[in-house]
Amino acid sequence: MDIDDSLGFLLNRSATDMRAALENHLAPYGLTAPQWAVMARVSHTPGIGMTELASQLGYDKPTTSGIVSRLEKRELILRRRSNFDQRAIELYLSDAGKTLFAALPALAQHVNARAAQGFNEGEILLLKELLRRIRQNFA
Amino acid sequence: MDIDDSLGFLLNRSATDMRAALENHLAPYGLTAPQWAVMARVSHTPGIGMTELASQLGYDKPTTSGIVSRLEKRELILRRRSNFDQRAIELYLSDAGKTLFAALPALAQHVNARAAQGFNEGEILLLKELLRRIRQNFA
DNA sequence: GACTTTTAGTTAGCATGCATACAATATTGT
């Protein structure tokens, strides 16, 4: 049995390929895919906390904290202490972060469209459904 | 649109989940998934070179070289200079490596079976086919 | 044969991602 016939290999490679395509578009802006994902979530939900952000991204907290720290160092994102819970922080895009994020073309759509080349609508939905079931089996 | 509805997210997460399950089984042996994959390939093709190994695994050469180095440090794998090409190396499992690899239960099958729980044969084949087409779109 | 180009592999640097351990604050139980 050939290695590139295994489900794990195919999942790994297709995920990596798709991510690489995304990062190709992000490179001119100096962003990585996870950084872009963080900015997208914070842009969508200003004031989001670290735990909720990590949960939405599917990362653990240390990973998410690290990505946020690198974005903070570039002054694209702000950590603010919550007034209601001294442990919690609220995340916001800085003005520079908002400007940069607004300047990004519709990257996700573009990469998704490329991934879906040659597929019909039903096939994509089916693929997503199968992937969700795979995840369920490991939950 | 929810983030966990995107194809990229689903691919990434299902690949990570499956890999985590594999590493769960590998942990008692002190191996990671890529390390196991390297040992499996070298076991299958003794004397394989670094470039060919990297190609089969879908990694680049520096990544593969690093994984091999960590296995070599644990004396599970051997780097031998080729007699025909002074640049090339040939990879072999050490005796300890062979013993360890032989002691591993049929991990891939086990994890694959778990991933495929609730799927019929056709669905798995279809999923693999869809993933191959995704990869083609980014090739 | 000398020169150029390829090819095999490593080194260095960076950003994930993970597990573990920790500090600080909130919450709960009594």
Place this chain on the structure above:
DNA sequence: ACAATATTGTATGCATGCTAACTAAAAGTC
């Protein structure tokens, strides 16, 4: 009120996985 517990976030260490830059040896060109 106060001790035990849970929760929020960070620090650390490690193994990927990538790009870019490099060395050494082989192959092609003239």
